[in-house]
Amino acid sequence: MVDNQHAATLTDTPPSPGTASAASGTGSATHRQALDVLRELVGHPGADFHEGQFEAIEALVDGGRRALVVQRTGWGKSAVYFVASLLLRRRGAGPTLIVSPLLALMRDQVAAAARAGVRAVAINSANQLEWDTVREQLAADEVDVLLVSPERLTNPSFRENQLPELIRRTGLLVIDEAHCISDWGHDFRPDYRRIADLITRLPEAVPVLATTATANSRVVHDIEEQLGAGVLTIRGALGRDSLRLGVLSLPDSRQRLGWLLTHLADLPGSGIIYTLTVSAAEDTARLLSEAGHQVLSYTGRTDPADRERAEQLLKDNQVKALVATSALGMGFDKPDLGFVVHLGAPSSPVAYYQQVGRAGRGAANADVLLLPGSEDREIWQYFATASMPSEDKAAAVLTALAEAGTALSTVALEACVDLRRTPLELLLKVLSVDGAVERVGGGWRSTGQPWIYDAERYQRIAQARVDEQDSMVIYQDTAGCRMEYITSVLDDETAHACGRCDNCAGRWFPVDVAEDATTAAGQTLSRAGGILEPRLQWPSGMDRLGVPVKGKLKPGEGLTEGRILARLTDLGWGSALRELFAAGAGDRPVDPGMLQACVQVLREWGAGDSRTPGWSGAGRPAAIVSVPSRSKPQLVGSLARGISEIGRIPYLGELQLAHGGPTGSRGGNSAYRLAGVWDRIVASPELEAALASAQGQSVLLIDDLADSRWTLTVAGRALRQAGAGAVLPLVLAQAG
Numbered sequence: 001m002v003d004n005q006h007a008a009t010l011t012d013t014p015p016s017p018g019t020a021s022a023a024s025g026t027g028s029a030t031h032r033q034a035l036d037v038l039r040e041l042v043g044h045p046g047a048d049f050h051e052g053q054f055e056a057i058e059a060l061v062d063g064g065r066r067a068l069v070v071q072r073t074g075w076g077k078s079a080v081y082f083v084a085s086l087l088l089r090r091r092g093a094g095p096t097l098i099v100s101p102l103l104a105l106m107r108d109q110v111a112a113a114a115r116a117g118v119r120a121v122a123i124n125s126a127n128q129l130e131w132d133t134v135r136e137q138l139a140a141d142e143v144d145v146l147l148v149s150p151e152r153l154t155n156p157s158f159r160e161n162q163l164p165e166l167i168r169r170t171g172l173l174v175i176d177e178a179h180c181i182s183d184w185g186h187d188f189r190p191d192y193r194r195i196a197d198l199i200t201r202l203p204e205a206v207p208v209l210a211t212t213a214t215a216n217s218r219v220v221h222d223i224e225e226q227l228g229a230g231v232l233t234i235r236g237a238l239g240r241d242s243l244r245l246g247v248l249s250l251p252d253s254r255q256r257l258g259w260l261l262t263h264l265a266d267l268p269g270s271g272i273i274y275t276l277t278v279s280a281a282e283d284t285a286r287l288l289s290e291a292g293h294q295v296l297s298y299t300g301r302t303d304p305a306d307r308e309r310a311e312q313l314l315k316d317n318q319v320k321a322l323v324a325t326s327a328l329g330m331g332f333d334k335p336d337l338g339f340v341v342h343l344g345a346p347s348s349p350v351a352y353y354q355q356v357g358r359a360g361r362g363a364a365n366a367d368v369l370l371l372p373g374s375e376d377r378e379i380w381q382y383f384a385t386a387s388m389p390s391e392d393k394a395a396a397v398l399t400a401l402a403e404a405g406t407a408l409s410t411v412a413l414e415a416c417v418d419l420r421r422t423p424l425e426l427l428l429k430v431l432s433v434d435g436a437v438e439r440v441g442g443g444w445r446s447t448g449q450p451w452i453y454d455a456e457r458y459q460r461i462a463q464a465r466v467d468e469q470d471s472m473v474i475y476q477d478t479a480g481c482r483m484e485y486i487t488s489v490l491d492d493e494t495a496h497a498c499g500r501c502d503n504c505a506g507r508w509f510p511v512d513v514a515e516d517a518t519t520a521a522g523q524t525l526s527r528a529g530g531i532l533e534p535r536l537q538w539p540s541g542m543d544r545l546g547v548p549v550k551g552k553l554k555p556g557e558g559l560t561e562g563r564i565l566a567r568l569t570d571l572g573w574g575s576a577l578r579e580l581f582a583a584g585a586g587d588r589p590v591d592p593g594m595l596q597a598c599v600q601v602l603r604e605w606g607a608g609d610s611r612t613p614g615w616s617g618a619g620r621p622a623a624i625v626s627v628p629s630r631s632k633p634q635l636v637g638s639l640a641r642g643i644s645e646i647g648r649i650p651y652l653g654e655l656q657l658a659h660g661g662p663t664g665s666r667g668g669n670s671a672y673r674l675a676g677v678w679d680r681i682v683a684s685p686e687l688e689a690a691l692a693s694a695q696g697q698s699v700l701l702i703d704d705l706a707d708s709r710w711t712l713t714v715a716g717r718a719l720r721q722a723g724a725g726a727v728l729p730l731v732l733a734q735a736g
Contacts, residue, residue, distance in 0.1 A: 030062050030087070037083045041116040052234045053080050059232045060084045060172060060207040061091075066199075066227045068178065068210045070220060071236040073357030074335070077211040078109065081174045082118050082145070084209070089144055093171025098147045099195055100176045106147045107308070108333045109176075113145055120145040123152060123162075126304060135162070138169075150180070150191035153198060154432065156440050167201050178210035182222040190429035196226040213238070214354040217491040218464075237494040238353070238487040242360030245482040246502040246509050247370045247475075253571045254521045256343055256371045257284065261291050261517035263510055264321065268367060269338025270314055273323045274355055276344040276379045277569040284343060284571070285323040287524040291517075298324040329355060335362025344373040347380040348468030349475050349489040369509055372476050375578065379569075380469050391453040393419050394427060398436060398446060407442035415541025418664065418672035479503055525572030529601040532562035532706060532729055535713045538674070545675040559716040560616040560698075562729035563605050564706065565598055573597065577733040580635070581705060587631065589638035590732075598639065598730065599646050602700075605728075615698065618726030622697035623690070625724075626654040627715050628681065630661060632704050639732065640702040649700065652690045655715055658682045666707050666735070673708035681715045683722035691723040698726040707735040 034057050039047045049057075052069070053076060059065040061084055069077055085096040100106050106122045113120035121134045121143050137143050146166070152158045175181065180192040199208055210223055224231045250256050260273070275281040278299040285297035296310045296319055307327075313319045315334050322328060326346070340359045346352045352370075360366030400416035401408060408416070410425060417424065428444055431437045436451035437444050471489055478485050483498035497504055536558065538549040566573035568581065576594065579585065590598075608614035615621070626640040637654070644651035657680060664676035683691070691699070699719055706712055706729075716727040 028058075030058055033087060033090075034058075034061070034083050037086050038079065041079070041082060041086075041118070049079075050076055052236055053083075056080045056209065056232070056234055057084045057087070060209055061087045063232075064205050064207045065232055066208040066210075066230060067232045067234065068212075068220065068223055068227060069234050070212055070215050071234070072238045072240060073213045073354075074240075074361035075213075075236060077176075077213075078112060080211070081172070081209055082113065082116060084207075085144055085172055086118065088171045088207075094169035095138065095141075095143045096145045096172040096174060097166060097170045098145060098174040098176055099150055099153070099192075099198075100147045101150060101180055101189065101192070102177075102329075106149070109145075109147060112333075118144050120147065122147040123158075124149045125151070138166075150189060150194060153194040154191055154429070154439055163198075167198070170202065170206055173199065173202060173206060173208045175208070175210040177212055178223050179212040179215045179219050181210075181226055182215075182219045190426060190433050193433035199226070199228060213357060214350050214490070216350065216489065220491075235492075238490055238492040239483055239495065239498060240357070240360060241498070241500075242364055242366050243356060243368050243483065243498075244365065244500045244508055245356070245368045245370075245486075245498070246507065247372065247482070248509060248511060249372060249476070250513075253373065253575065254518060254525055255513055256373065257287055257521035257524070257571070258513040258518035259371065259511075260284070260288065260341070260343075261520060262512065262514040264288065264293055266510075267339040267341070268365070269336060269363075270317050270319060270334075271321050271337055271339035271341065271366075272314075272328060272355075272358055273321050274328075274340065274342045274344075274346075275323065275325060276346075276373075276376065278325055279567050279569040279574070280343060280571050281323045281325050283524065287521060288321075288323065290524075291520060293321075294319045295321045295323055298322045298328045300325060300327045302327070326351075326355070329358075332358055333361070334358070337361070337366065338363070339367040339369070341368075342370045342372075344379070345370055345376050345472050345476065347376075347383065347465070347472060349471050349486045350468065352472065352475070353486050353490065367509070370476065375575065377469065378578065378582075390419075390427075391455065393417060393423075394431065394451070394453060397424075397427060397431065398451060401437060401444060401446035402448075404445075407440050407445040409443035411540050413444065414539070414669045415544045415671045418668040420669045424669070526597075528565050528573055528597040529604055530564045530567060530734070532564050532709070532731060532734060534559040534561055534729075535709050539669075539671040541671060542674065545671060547675050547678045553713075556720050557717050559701070559713060560618050560726050560728050561612065562616075562701075562712075562731065563601050564730075564734045565594070565601060565732045567734045574733075581733065587634045589634050590642060594732070595639065595642045595646075598643065598732070602643065602647065602730065615728060616726075618698040618728055620698070621649060621700035621728055622694050623724075624649050624651045624700045624702060625687070625719060626651075627701065627703040627711060628654045628657050628661075629704060630657075635732075636702060636704050639704070643700070643702065643730075652687055652699075653684075655681050655687065655718060656684045662711065668708075670708055670710070674710040674714070677711050677714045679714075681711065681718055683718050688722040691719065694724070696723065696725040698728055699724040701727050701729045703729065703731045705733050705735065706731045 031054060034054055039045055056067050056069050057080055059067045069080060071077055100109060106124060110120045110122055119142060121137060123131055123134055175195055180189040181195060208227060210227060224233060250259060275284060278301055281297045281299050285295050288295045298307060298310050310322055311332060314322050337359045340356045346355060356368045359368060396417040400413060413424060428437060432439060434451055435447060435449045438447050475485055481497040481504050482501040484495045487495040499505060502508060537552050542549050566577055568574050568578055606614045606620060624640050624644050626636050629636045640651050659680050662677045662680050664672055701716060703712055712729050719727050
């Protein structure tokens with residue numbers, strides 16, 4: 001965003017290594033022109049450049065160079081490319097092409113450009129109805145800045161029809177949030193690797209600017225290599241004088257939420273409460289809302305229109321806070337954001353710096369508090385491993401595409417490779433960037449180019465992730481300055497003690513938690529029950545795996561809507577369930593408190609609500625059957641028998657395993673998970689006889705953990721075929 005805050009008088013910060021002197025171009029014609037443009041943009045006759053801003057502009061405009069700007073959030077990186085764009089346009093250059101990673105970031109950049117008199121438009125997945133108008137504006141030379149997402153660069157139609165002309169006419173290429181280019185960056189995105197290819201296709205005279213606020217030396221060097229020879233790197237001091245950092249370690253989620261209930265109203269202005277998972281964001285937002293706080297949740301599951309509305313409400317100070325995952329990050333610009341609180345720590349100081357950088361951009365003071373959780377490492381590990389390509393999965397994808405001899409859609413590939421949709425799409429992007437596959441109109445096809453799994457590279461990246469996690473723990477435990485530690489991790493040679501954080505100046509935040517707040521938090525966390533949606537459609541391509549099904553499940557095959565005690569990612573019962581299903585936890589009978597919570601879920605299910613009649617309209621179950629478990633038979637059996645005794649519903653025993661039982665493991669895609677359980681869970685003759693005597697009444701089906709839900713679906717189908725009426729699943733935990 002260009003404003004007087006971001007482009008004010010020169011700072012007193014000394015030039016950082018590799019930065020040209022601030023006076024190098026002062027007095028030149030370009031400097032006078034750039035200063036005039038800057039003052040026009042910000043509407044302030046006394047505006048001047050921050051140290052390094054004009055040096056970058058001069059390198060781009062006069063030198064046609066490639067430049068990397070690594071500066072703290074709020075320094076004014078957008079001022080560099082807006083001023084450079086207008087100067088180049090006045091010299092006859094074509095429009096600037098900005099590759100920007102997020103829709104929210106694009107919206108802010110387009111709005112900021114419009115306020116500054118820069119004609120900016122965007123092409124992304126959210127404005128397809130405007131694409132024809134944008135193309136007409138480009139053809140008429142009525143656009144100064146065009147923003148595109150990195151995903152556009154991989155779209156076959158865009159790459160073939162629009163990109164060649166854009167490359168021919170581009171006057172300046174800008175790569176915003178350039179740390180996304182790097183494998184080593186905390187937010188690496190394979191689509192960004194396409195930009196290196198784009199750079200090689202640009203005419204040599206076209207300048208290139210890469211910008212980021214979150215890059216250590218390793219990431220900087222990686223970006224420099226991709227930009228090409230002769231890169232001018234301008235790195236500034238990353239310390240944020242406006243931020244007051246602190247860490248408060250509390251024993252559990254109940255205390256952390258209780259602290260928020262007690263002190264949220266006292267935090268300055270409006271802000272962001274970050275959580276590590278979607279369910280934590282939703283649970284926290286619900287708790288705070290019920291206590292009368294004006295908050296909204298903001299996650300990857302939030303509808304795009306609702307996201308935009310939530311962002312605007314926060315900018316207008318109409319809500320106290322957004323309770324958000326990392327979906328609210330890069331690009332969100334509210335200069336007067338008063339605080340950032342983290343419920344759970346991000347996996348690296350770099351990611352933490354990026355998120356807390358939302359606060360205090362245009363204000364003298366902002367509060368930043370971390371409330372770490374005992375479950376943080378487990379969540380970090382999940383996300384770290386989910387993003388790494390697997391050699392055997394990559395080989396399977398390449399083999400499937402080679403054998404097909406034609407393009408395959410992602411859905412078709414799922415029937416060939418045991419990999420879920422999101423990691424499969426990520427792997428395809430990695431293979432595409434490496435030249436082994438390409439995206440075409442019909443999906444993906446092999447290029448025939450050899451591909452070698454770089455095991456050493458991925459091992460180094462995995463180790464770097466572990467090191468980052470360890471650094472985040474050190475940040476929490478350090479007795480030194482917190483800002484100095486974070487900026488040191490980002491290899492800022494000017495890192496110094498801030499004099500403001502809790503370690504430098506003493507604890508600035510209260511630590512008390514009101515008893516009624518703790519009670520309220522405990523009540524929220526103890527709430528049990530969630531909807532378990534039934535499978536309605538068989539996966540595509542099951543014939544490839546020898547399973548004779550397709551399309552929708554037939555009447556009489558599927559389950560009713562079911563219930564879960566909690567999701568593994570929930571703050572309340574999720575914590576106890578994570579311990580129960582942790583590696584090496586073993587098997588034991590169900591805890592009495594957990595049993596009583598399940599009984600309460602059943603009572604509420606039976607009572608129904610305004611949306612769904614009791615027992616999902618199927619009627620009270622006449623019998624209980626359990627899914628056979630090889631890992632936790634005591635847990636499942638004791639849960640089923642306990643419910644039977646309390647509810648006085650006959651327990652008919654468990655289904656049987658056939659053909660050696662289910663194959664495969666958690667984490668595979670839908671098609672393979674179904675194939676692994678198909679015809680491997682059946683009703684015994686004794687169970688069939690007992691079900692026949694129930695005369696088609698509904699049956700409660702008990703299991704411990706639902707992931708893909710195909711085990712439950714196949715078990716329910718077996719019960720229906722054996723004569724059961726509706727099958728109502730009750731599961732302790734749902735993954736994801």
